[in-house]
Amino acid sequence: MTAYANINRKKTASNSLEAKMAFVERFSLFSCLNLEEKMLLANQMEYREKTRYSFVYEAGENSDVIYLLAEGAIKIGSNSPDGKEVIKALIHPFALFGELGLVGETRRQEFAQAMKEEVILYTVKVDDLRRLMRQNFELCNRIMLYLGNRLTLAEQKMESLIFKDARTRIVDFIKDSVSDRGQRVGYEMLLRHSLTHQDIANITCTSRQTVTLVLNELRKLDLIYFNRGKILVRDLARLA
Missing domain, CATH: 1.10.10.10 (Winged helix-like DNA-binding domain superfamily/Winged helix DNA-binding domain)
Incomplete structure (x- = not known):
């Protein structure tokens, strides 16, 4: 079997409903969903691959989807006017990112870039996840806590820059x-x-x-x- 055929087979397997359900089951954020809700989420997810060092999204793009990381590592960051890169967060498997669209962001203010290995992820439309949050209060609560934790980490980093060498x-x-x-x-x-x-x-x-x-x-x-x-x-x- 050729390498191309192997890649296509892997992609087809990862894009199957069975693979998506297995991923949702392992994603601790979604453990509060019932079977019907997990099935709905799995059906709404879209499979994507990114080569190493490629951008998942860049600043200025639409914030209309949320990303769920399955394999690889992602850095979230921004660039200063003089081109200096600042890394704000590192994302590892079974975490979500690009979530600011849930709280009103319409255009990305940051970039998300694959690191030194291939990245496998799933996307969910912001509108679809919002509907699921409205019908499952615990999911809504967990995602709000996730957003709050992101804000806390940002504040801690700012304090570190001020007070630590x-x-x-x-x-x-x-x-x-x-x-x-x-x-x-x-x-x-x-x-x-x-x-x-x-x-x-x-x-x-x-x-x-x-x-x-x-x-x-x-x-x-x-x-x-x-x-x-x-x-x-x-x-x-x-x-x-």
Whole structure:
């Protein structure tokens, strides 16, 4: 079987109602839906693939769909007038993004871009998800909490920029990422990621050179070990 045929077979399988239902069942946000509502949502979802580093959407595009991530990693960000990139959030599988259309955004204010691997996702029209939220109060409540958490994280980042120095912001980013997505390996924590040093700089509002200096310093202190795509934290409590 040719590679093209394999790709088409994979796409057909992922676009089947069975695959969509399996995805909805694993998506914790939708655990409050009954079977009929899950089936309705699955029927409304559209399958999409994006190659690595390609844009899912860009600033200025219509905010008429919500995205549900199945595989890969997405960065949400914006660009300053002088072209500097700021990464506002990293999205990992079984999370939604592009959700501001639910609260009145008509045009995207940010971009969403695939990182260093292919991305598989589903889209749902804003109007369809709004109808589902109106008939299921718990879903509405969960999505409002999700939006509130996004706002809280944005405020915390702003406070970090005001009150913390560059080194502390980088260390905090490592600690938060490991706590959220790290895997325990004995007494250590392993974080697998898709980030370059420039990406970490864009997240922490520092420079690539500063990120490299801080990571090398932490390695010399035997607090972390890192190579491409991995950060191993020796002792999370000592990382400061």
